[in-house]
Amino acid sequence: MHIVDLIAKKRDGYPLTKEEIEFIIQGYTKGKIPDYQISALLMAIYFENMNDEESTYLALAMRDSGDSIDLSEIPGIKVDKHSTGGVGDKVTLVLGPLLASLGVKFAKMSGRGLGHTGGTIDKLESIPGYQVVLEAEDFIEQVKKIGIAIVGQSGDVAPADKKLYALRDVTATVECIPLIASSIMSKKLASGADAIVLDVKVGHGAFMKTEADAVKLAKLMVEIGKLAGKKVTALLTGMDEPLGHKIGNALEVYEAIETLNGEGPKDLVDVTVEIGAHLLLDAQIETDFEVAKVKLQEALQNGTAYEKFLELVEAQGGDLDRLDDPSLLLSKNTVEVLSEKEGYVMDINALDIGKAAMRLGAGRETKEDTIDLDVGLDLHKKIGSYVKKGESIATLYVREKGIDEAKSLILNAISIGNQEKHIVLIKQTIK
């Protein structure tokens, strides 16, 4: 097999075989095939696409380039969820304890990642003492014992994907649905879960801007999952405004705690319950979708979900006393952002709200950046809210940096007009 022939084959619109894709990924991971041939191939894929089988072979070959997590020691059906990323997305922090409180096994390895805020792992680190690194046996043991563990990624998961992604980033081949789907699924297929719900965000605050693209991505990921023998469901959920109100690491833990205590914002609760209901069915704990939703709502209201969260934090070494008043996790320095107009909030540019949090120090722009866990913002208004001139639309939790920039980003991100607008949050379910 010669790589130049395979580039030509894809360039000419022919599908690559399983063996050819394995040859490419193994050769690239081992450094036998140079970047300049892979980048030409990626651009050919950008133009000529890959079918479902090719995308699956690619995801599997990337999964097999590194370590997979073996959860077989944990009895029962293990579940996982993945979000394609949105502003204010703290669903995992709520969903994990919620599901575990109903008997689902939630063994989650999570990333730090780049973005407006840190990843789930950064957020959990805002709880003093919380240990994100566990030995594999302790991780398994904890899930067996209390039904949940959330730790940082350990081992070398899908190194081929890391290498490919870095190359795509500098060769204008990121925006390619089969490559995006294979990249996400290579890591999900390594996670050891039996059932996975993919939360595909759509809207101007998401990576997928249009519903058509989001559907394509969702369908392909579900297909890859099926071909790889997993139970996969994708939900299309709106990212036309941030999810919930709070954006920032400790701020999102705070809002997760509110939600686990039955006082969460409606959109966050709705998305969490929708995903949770699918996974309760997948885990064969409930058989009726509507009943499952009721059970989940109850667990948020009656304190059992929050109890499980406290069990999780305690098991991983977090200081429970510090959670009695989670507002103490936030920066003491606050700044109000006052509205300059009166009317209904018509639109919120979620990306710019995310950028505002990043400017305050909540997120990383490059892998080397450190983040301030206690900064961020609390957005008091959502699309459809009425706002008066001079009223606070957001509270910033700040250190020194980025305050003016964050203010102006937020003011520009919010469009105020005279119509009370409603948006649809859960758009489609793809199985």
Added chain:
Amino acid sequence: MHIVDLIAKKRDGYPLTKEEIEFIIQGYTKGKIPDYQISALLMAIYFENMNDEESTYLALAMRDSGDSIDLSEIPGIKVDKHSTGGVGDKVTLVLGPLLASLGVKFAKMSGRGLGHTGGTIDKLESIPGYQVVLEAEDFIEQVKKIGIAIVGQSGDVAPADKKLYALRDVTATVECIPLIASSIMSKKLASGADAIVLDVKVGHGAFMKTEADAVKLAKLMVEIGKLAGKKVTALLTGMDEPLGHKIGNALEVYEAIETLNGEGPKDLVDVTVEIGAHLLLDAQIETDFEVAKVKLQEALQNGTAYEKFLELVEAQGGDLDRLDDPSLLLSKNTVEVLSEKEGYVMDINALDIGKAAMRLGAGRETKEDTIDLDVGLDLHKKIGSYVKKGESIATLYVREKGIDEAKSLILNAISIGNQEKHIVLIKQTIK
């Protein structure tokens, strides 16, 4: 300017500006832009094409990446020709002396190149003593004095093209008309000539397999030449069978000498005279195309062209005594290839005939290969010839290697049937 933005721009189908193309070529030549970004760009160009202006900017930027030849010291109009490459193409060896004998200034730098046989320079080296390296002043001086010099490429001509070509070769981006046209023209524009005829070969023995592709390439090269201020004509000529009969370095010198003495094969004479007539007009020596053709035919018949050839060889140090019987330049070991069928030659796979010569040692497969100047083959039959079973269809001039392989390549390359077929040699003229 960021290269990743330029890759995305081309990927999305937008034309690149002059400044952007210069930024890319300068950055790549200096090693500031890595191969893996350029190969992604090349594949994007493969799919999205380049318009005439972009192709011209690319050719000029590649020309300007290295040395250009200054022929301004030579009075009058300097001419050049270029062939896209075919089997048995020894036109330059005949055309140069022929034109010079009629007063045209022919200052030619030629390559060695890869292929079935060596380049023009390798062929001339089969004349004992012929010096292919001349100092720039001596080169100019010789053209001023006798009207012709044919030397090897000196200086660093279009290094960006060399680097790009090597990358295209390993990334399946060779077959892309704007890239082919820019590559050829970058070197032609550096050659210092005022008028250029491009001999674009078409047919299964040529790089361009279809007339439609050959026309595209020809038109684009003519357009680039015009935009760069040169007088450029392209001829489409057939490469459905080898040009002439002899393939191999000394063998082609031999056939050139026959042709310069009025005894050349019709196809070689026709192509040479057609190109020559355009250049006689371009050089303002003749004004009527048909008259020009007659003058050229006469110069081949009356010995003046051959006399000029001898002047050229003498000026560059070649041993004229050895040209009295040019068959002495060939290997003494010959093998006949006998026909296994009887009938008309319906088709000759020129590429396989070229390969046969290469297997005997006449050509290079890699830059490092050495070639045997005295080997090759003399094909006695052309399309339309009648051949009897057991009759010799080719004489091989051999050393030890490749004899059986060459025989079987030749036998398989020649289709024998019952129709007397005629082919059109000069297909189109594009100005």
